[in-house]
Amino acid sequence: MEGVKYRLFRTALETLYFSGAHHLLRPLLGGVGAILTLHHVRPPRRDRFQPNRLLEVTPKYFERVIRRLRRSRAQLVSMDEVYRRMTERDFPGRFVSITFDDGYRDTLEFAYPILKKYEVPFTVYVATSFADRVGELWWLALEAVVAQNEMIGLRVEGRDRWFECRDVHEKRAVFDQIYRWLRELKTEDELRHMVRELATRHRVDMAAFCADLCMNWQELSALAADPLVTIGAHTVNHPILSKVSEKAVRAELDNSRSVIEAALGMRPQHLAYPVGDPSAAGPREFGIAADLGFKTAVTTRPGVVFRRHAKHLTALPRISLNGNFQRPRYAKVLLSGAATGMWNRFRRLSVA
Ligand SMILES: [Zn+2]
Numbered sequence: 228m229e230g231v232k233y234r235l236f237r238t239a240l241e242t243l244y245f246s247g248a249h250h251l252l253r254p255l256l257g258g259v260g261a262i263l264t265l266h267h268v269r270p271p272r273r274d275r276f277q278p279n280r281l282l283e284v285t286p287k288y289f290e291r292v293i294r295r296l297r298r299s300r301a302q303l304v305s306m307d308e309v310y311r312r313m314t315e316r317d318f319p320g321r322f323v324s325i326t327f328d329d330g331y332r333d334t335l336e337f338a339y340p341i342l343k344k345y346e347v348p349f350t351v352y353v354a355t356s357f358a359d360r361v362g363e364l365w366w367l368a369l370e371a372v373v374a375q376n377e378m379i380g381l382r383v384e385g386r387d388r389w390f391e392c393r394d395v396h397e398k399r400a401v402f403d404q405i406y407r408w409l410r411e412l413k414t415e416d417e418l419r420h421m422v423r424e425l426a427t428r429h430r431v432d433m434a435a436f437c438a439d440l441c442m443n444w445q446e447l448s449a450l451a452a453d454p455l456v457t458i459g460a461h462t463v464n465h466p467i468l469s470k471v472s473e474k475a476v477r478a479e480l481d482n483s484r485s486v487i488e489a490a491l492g493m494r495p496q497h498l499a500y501p502v503g504d505p506s507a508a509g510p511r512e513f514g515i516a517a518d519l520g521f522k523t524a525v526t527t528r529p530g531v532v533f534r535r536h537a538k539h540l541t542a543l544p545r546i547s548l549n550g551n552f553q554r555p556r557y558a559k560v561l562l563s564g565a566a567t568g569m570w571n572r573f574r575r576l577s578v579a
Contacts, residue, residue, distance in 0.1 A: 258534075261321075261323050262525055266331065278399060293345050310497075313537045326349065348455045350456075355483045357465070361434065369406060377391065410506070448490070451493065458495055459497035468507060500516075503526040523543055524542070
């Protein structure tokens with residue numbers, strides 16, 4: 228999240244909490260439930276340069292949120308149950324469904340024991356190339372390149388550009404700038420090409436991130452054996468789907484489902500779009516997911532789930548448990564729907 232937007236969001240959260248306004252807004256904005264997004268759950272690192280920190284929370288914080296949810300009236304349910312409630316229009320209480328993207332090993336190591344302890348069902352959306360050890364976690368490669376170098380060379384539009392990144396402030400600025408460029412490139416091929424070149428030039432082994440951080444098929448199958456666990460699809464190569472052709476989108480969704488079925492013996496019914504914001508997945512992707520028969524597909528558009536999402540089950544919003552907001556009171560406000568309601572300027576559906 229960019230600086231200004233982030234600060235506004237944070238201020239909005241604080242304001243809502245201290246005013247108690249979220250209690251007033253709850254009946255209006257709480258919807259029928261919420262789907263939570265997590266990436267990493269792991270002990271904190273000390274490094275000051277952690278541009279991807281918003282993608283992780285600590286096990287301690289995660290357990291506090293889960294304990295609080297267990298004590299609340301919210302019903303912790305699987306994505307199959309979300310689908311059932313939405314299609315049967317049966318809402319016996321407000322639901323919360325916990326989801327993890329990408330298939331990191333820390334999901335197994337740190338999050339799973341907590342979810343097991345409180346008997347909470349959850350979904351892991353697996354990018355199959357990560358489990359196959361050939362995926363490119365390019366945002367982490369970029370972080371490593373910037374962290375390990377004081378000067379970075381990058382070819383932009385055919386000419387070499389150099390960036391100084393000696394201290395943490397410069398590193399943050401350079402990371403943000405290059406990240407923004409990458410996201411603005413027209414095609415996924417250009418994005419991958421630029422990152423590969425950057426990684427090669429600065430001797431960062433991109434393939435190593437999969438082996439270091441992601442579950443292999445053996446670990447995934449251990450997890451999948453637990454009835455609490457749903458394995459969902461998250462494409463093969465984790466591309467920004469809006470940057471690839473329609474044919475490629477279909478192949479990414481369909482092939483990931485087949486690979487998971489071959490490896491784990493179960494065909495995923497649920498999908499998460501990589502990156503998942505409006506610039507990464509839109510109506511074209513929502514249509515393809517529905518067409519391919521996925522029961523549900525989740526975005527990272529912030530929001531709680533309303534009855535009206537029953538007609539948009541492949542465009543569901545989620546609420547991110549964000550590493551930059553690790554205080555229990557933030558989670559409380561977020562889950563009330565008040566914060567994301569403000570974020571969406573009180574529009575309930577964001578499906579266009
Ligand atoms: Zn992902």
